[in-house]
Amino acid sequence: MAGSPDKAFPVSWDQFHRDARALAWRLHAFGPFEAMVCITRGGLVPAAIVARELEVRLIETICAASYHDYKNQGELQILKDVAPDIKALGGGTGKGVLVIDDLVDTGKTARMVRELLPKAHFAAVYAKPQGRPAVDTFITEVSQDTWIYLPWDMGLTFQPPIRHGAAG
C-alpha cells in the first residue's frame, strides 16, 4: 500500500478461526459453490476453514505475489494461473466459483483475479476501504492506515511492563 500503515491490528489464531468461520456463515447464503479458488499464500488458510464448513472439495490456487518487501507493494506477479477446467465453469465466467483471500488492502490483487473470473464470488476475511469494492463479502474492516498482523506471521515475544514505556 502507499505510505506506511502506522496502526496495528494483530490477529490471533483463535480470532482468525472465528472470523473465517463467520465468513463461511455469510457465504453459505450465496452458495452452493462448485469450486473454490484461493489466492496464495494468505488465502490458503481461510480457504481450508471455509471449504470445511461449506463442504467444497474442488479447490484450485492462483499464485500471486506483490508485497515482496514488508508493507510495500511492488509489481503484482502471477506465478500460476487458474486451471482451464476451473476457468470454464459457469460458461467461462467463473459463476459458481468462490474466490478467497485473507485480506484486501488496495484491491489490486482481487481486481486482477476478477478479470480472470468476472462472475465469481469474491471473499476476504479482512478488508481496508480501498479494497472493499473489489470483494463481495468480508467480515471485518480496518482503516487504510492499519497493518493487519496475521497469526502465521507472528510469534510470542516478551512484553515490557506498561510502566516501563510500553505503548498504551
Ligand SMILES: O=P(O)(O)OC[C@H]1O[C@H](OP(=O)(O)OP(=O)(O)O)[C@H](O)[C@@H]1O
Ligand atoms: O489488496 P492488495 O493491496 O493487492 O493486497 C492484498 C494481498 O496482499 C497480500 O498478499 P501478498 O501479495 O503479500 O502475498 P502472500 O499472500 O503470499 O503473503 C494479501 O494476502 C492479499 O493477497
Ligand SMILES: O=c1[nH]c(=O)c2nc[nH]c2[nH]1
Ligand atoms: O500481513 C499483511 N497485512 C496487511 O495489512 C497487508 N496488506 C497487504 N498485504 C498485507 N499483509
Ligand SMILES: [Mg+2]
Ligand atoms: Mg496474498
